[in-house]
Amino acid sequence: MKILKKILFSILALVFLIVLGVFIYYKSKAPQYEGERELTGLSSETKVYFDEYGVPHIYAQNQKDALHALGFVHAQDRLWQMELMRRIAPGRLSELFGSKALENDQFFSGIGIDENSAQAVANLDKNSEAYQLAQAYIDGVNQYLEEGKTPIEFDLVGVKKEPFTIKDMYNIFGFMSFSFAMAQKTDPLLTEIRDEWGMDYLADFGLDGSLAKTRLKSYDGKAKDYAAIAKSVTALLEQSPVPPFIGSNSWVIGAEKTKNNKVIFANDPHIMFSQPGTWYEAHISCPGYEMYGYYLAGTPFPLLGHNRDYAYGLTMFENDDLDFFQEENHPQNAKQYKTASGYANYSVRTKTIKVKDTTDVQLTIKSTQHGPVMNGLLKGLNAKNPVAMSWIYTQHPNRILEAVYGLSHAKNLDDFHQKVGLVHAPGLNVMYGDAKNNIGWITSGKLYKMPEGVNPNFILNGANGKDDQRTFLPFEENPHAINPDWHYVYSSNNQPEPINGYLYPGYYLPQDRAKRIQSLLATKSNWERADVERMINDHTSLIYPGLVKNWMQCVTRDGLTSTEKSALETLQQWEGTHAVYDIAPTIYNKWLYFYLKNTFQDELGEERFSLFLGTHILKQMVAGQSVNPNSPWWDDVKTKGIKETRDQIVNRSFHEAIKALEKQLGPEYTNWRWGKVHTLEHQHPLGKVAALRPLFNVGTFEVPGGNEVINNLLFYLAEDGHYKVGGGPSTRRIIDFSDVENSVSILPTGQSGVRSSPHYNDQAEMYVKGRFRKMKLNRKEIEATSTLLVLKPKAN
Structure with a gap:
């Protein structure tokens, strides 16, 4: 009996030690939110106040120190996310996840983002402030990479640490830009429908833009295996460990329509959900510069931001900036393809993809005058029918770093407008409002007209010399509205009105959200922030009730x-409401x-x-x-x-x-009840492993909202009737310039991607309930409610 007790005691002691060890290991990974730390490269002491939701408020003597500090604290909360983000475009996920990521790597290695990034970095002015600040941010990230705590995910997956570079930033922006495009999902499918069933079957699809009944108003004063492309690219984006961008809402209410006679700005970019979420919030303040921004992992300047002077945000324009061309091989020479002026040689390059669980893969990439050939990069395509992808992003000089720097450092509305013009892809609706009561909607993107009779909704002819004759338009002709006399601007990915008689082709979303937003904005003239808070959570469709009543007329009432x-x-x-109890x-x-x-x-x-x-x-x-x-x-x-x-x-x-x-x-x-079938779980890349799901994923929650209502918690229809929400508002932000220090926002889960951080999921319940928290700008309030991390220059 004594021996049995000793054995039992030993087992219990061993279990206790294991649990204790796991707990200590788990806690050792938590970010440092207070105390002191020395950083190499700082010129002066920098203070970082972390508020009650983990948002860093960085006070520095200059922007370079502030960006260095930002890189450091961003990395301590999101280093795993940064690692994933920088690996997608160059095709390096297989190094972490093995052959199951190989299809993803083959595709992204082939489409040219990495090469475009390298060229963009080579063209940078190394003496510019944008470059210098970006490098300071990278230095901060790398110091944390070298000296900080290793994320749990690095240990589980086996990540070999490598310094971050500015090229990594460009690759992150490149993946973001590709995820905006809808042509890869749509054009191949429409082409197969046309070739198999004829144009009569496409009359209902409104390819001429006729279905876009609520449009944004500008203001100046034969069948092949095409569907394999759609299938493969869709699968790659949906299975990616980093979420693609999908839509968005934004509106800016002019002073004439608000109770306090100041602009109110609202934005909720729609992105596929993940854990951690897309955005990292940070507030920077130093002499001559202040910005409260939302940052992509691994990037130094915010895509969404505000200060006391102006606010900006974005939605997806959904214009068509990606086309596919059916090429024609030379009948006797596989190294050549047909052009309008004769046969030309394919350009060929090779890349090596390192795969964790097998031998390296040698990838051969063929390109035509239009771009890389998808055959060999995507599954299911017959090599005898080469299809090339033409994408604006990789075909023109890339100035994205200069652009995002410019948006966050704009001097006034005119300066801001010009900086938007630096973004040739992706197409964005960039929204603007300021303390001087200016409001604006400005579209980015290098827009072009196609020859008459050429429909970019289909796979185009690569050999006839006509389908690729695009006429690029000057940025000044991009749709926009600056201070319109109806006193508001909005965007819900819906189609703009024609400019000079031309309806820009694209993959716009229906009028549902736009019509609801317009109906609310047009009929009210005393808006306050609380009204906008309710509006951004609105889940009423003006379209569905009338549609379903029409359907009901078809239902036979007998029996x-x-x-x-x-x-x-x-x-x-x-x-038309979509409450959880509906x-x-x-x-x-x-x-x-x-x-x-x-x-x-x-x-x-x-x-x-x-x-x-x-x-x-x-x-x-x-x-x-x-x-x-x-x-x-x-x-x-x-x-x-x-x-x-x-x-x-x-x-x-x-x-x-x-x-x-x-x-x-x-x-x-x-x-x-709607909430029984409409649910949300924020999935971590490692949460796909059943044993790790409870540790890393956040949720599941019953949620209101639905497809194409303002609270656009979207899902794919499925026969089983379980509507698992895939994406939605990646943040909800409201900036009221009559009380800018009490502007509000929310994140879907929390600031930190570190599981042991108290800010891993501390906003998840608030988000589901449609609540908000303050985006603090007042230093006294920040100091009184925050922990303090002091970053000091490291002595030589």
């Missing part, structure tokens, strides 16, 4: 079950899915239908196609000799939807 009758009554009373959006989205499936899947097939569900163009065309009795899509091509009608398809879809909901959620329709 309805009691549940079906109750469902129709609920939909009849629906005002039932109507659960019914609507199930009905929507079955209508889409019964209408489109017979022609597209299961795989292409799944791709179709992920495109913007689907969202654009539902409202028009679903009420068009003459659409060719209604006929089920699998039922020979029978021609189905709109009424039949919509009616059948309703009954199938109700049966599916009864099976999924039970027969009592009052239990079909």
Whole structure:
């Protein structure tokens, strides 16, 4: 018995020591938020106050010291995220994750971001303030990399530490820019529909821009394997450990429409959710400069920011800056392709991709005059049908570092406007408001006109010499509105009005959010910050209730079950809200899915239908196609000799939807709450491993909102009826220039990417509930509510 007790005691002691060791290890990784630290390269003492949400407020004697400190504290909270971000564009994820990341690396290695970044760095003025400050930030990151705590993820994955460089910054911006593009998801799919079914089947898609009913107003005073491209690129972006950008809202209310006669600015960029989230907040203050900014991991200047003088933010323009060209091989010489002036040689380069769990992979990349050939970079493409990708980002001088520096250091509205013009890709709606009561909407991007008769929504002809004849437009002709006489500007990724009679092609989102925003802004003239807080959390659709009432006219009333009758009554009373307790959006989205499936899947097939569900163009065309009795899509091509009608398809879809909901959620329709099916979990890259999921992921939460409402917590439709939110507001920011020190924001989870930090998920509940916290600018308030980390120059 004594021996047994000793054995049991020994086991318990061993377990205790293991648990204690794990706890000590876990705690040892926490960031340092107070005390003192010496940094090499600082010219003077710099103070960093971390407020109650972990936001650093950096007070320095000059910008160079401030940026050095920013790099250091940014790295201690987000070094793992920085490591992932810099590895995507050059194709270096396989070094960490092995062959499962190889497809991602092959694609991004081939499209030229890394080479473009190297050229951009070579062209930089090394004496410019933008370069000097960027290098100071890099120095701070690298000092933490060398001397700071190693993230848990580095230990688990086995990351070999390497110094960060300014080229890494450019690669991060490059991946961000590519993730904006929708052409890679859309053009190949539309081309296959055209070639297989004919243009009549595309009439409902509004490729001429006719579906964009709410437009932004400017103010001056044969079938190939194309769908493989869409499938492969979509999969790469969705499986990426770093989230792509997807949409956004922003509006700026002029002084004439606010209660306190000062501008109110609002912005919520929509990005796929991840843990940690996209943005890192930091406030810098030094003589002659102050900015409260939102930073991408590994970058020195904020993409969103404000101070006491002005505020800026962004949404995606969604213009078309990426095209695919069908090339034609020489019939006898595989090294050549056809052009309008004869055959030309493919340019060829090779790259080595290091793979953690196998031998290195040698990648051969062929390029034409249009760009890199996708065959060999993406799965499923036949080598006999080479398709090249033409992307504005890699075809013109890259001045993105100069641009983001300029936006955060603008002297006035005119200066800010000119700095936007430095961004040739991606296309952005850049929003502006200032303390002098100026407001503005300015689009970035190198826009171009296509030859008449050439539709960039399809794979273009690479050999005819016509499809690639683009006419680039001067930046001055980009859509914009500066101080319009209707006293507000807004953007929800919707299409701008024509400029000089030309409707800019793109992959714009439907009018839903734009119409709701415009209806609210136009009818009220005494806005306060609290009103905007409610508006940015609004989840009402002006479109869905009318649409579903139209569908209800197709439902035959004979033989309805009691549940079906109750469902129709609920939909009849629906005002378009998407609260967690609402039932109507659960019914609507199930009905929507079955209508889409019964209408489109017979022609597209299961795989292409799944791709179709992920495109913007689907969202654009539902409202028009679903009420068009003459659409060719209604006929089920699998039922020979029978021609189905709109009424039949919509009616059948309703009954199938109700049966599916009864099976999924039970027969009592009052239990079909939106929050039961619309949920959010913030996934860490390592959270995909089941054993690590509880440690690294944040959530799951029942959430309000939905697709194409202002609170755009978006999801992909699925037959199982579980709408797992993939993306949404990456922050919600409101700056009121009548009380700028009490401006507010929120992050989806928290500031820190370090699991043992108290700021890893301390905003998650607030975010779900639509609450805000202060973006502090007042130094006395900051000092009274913060911990202090003093950074001192390291003695030689």
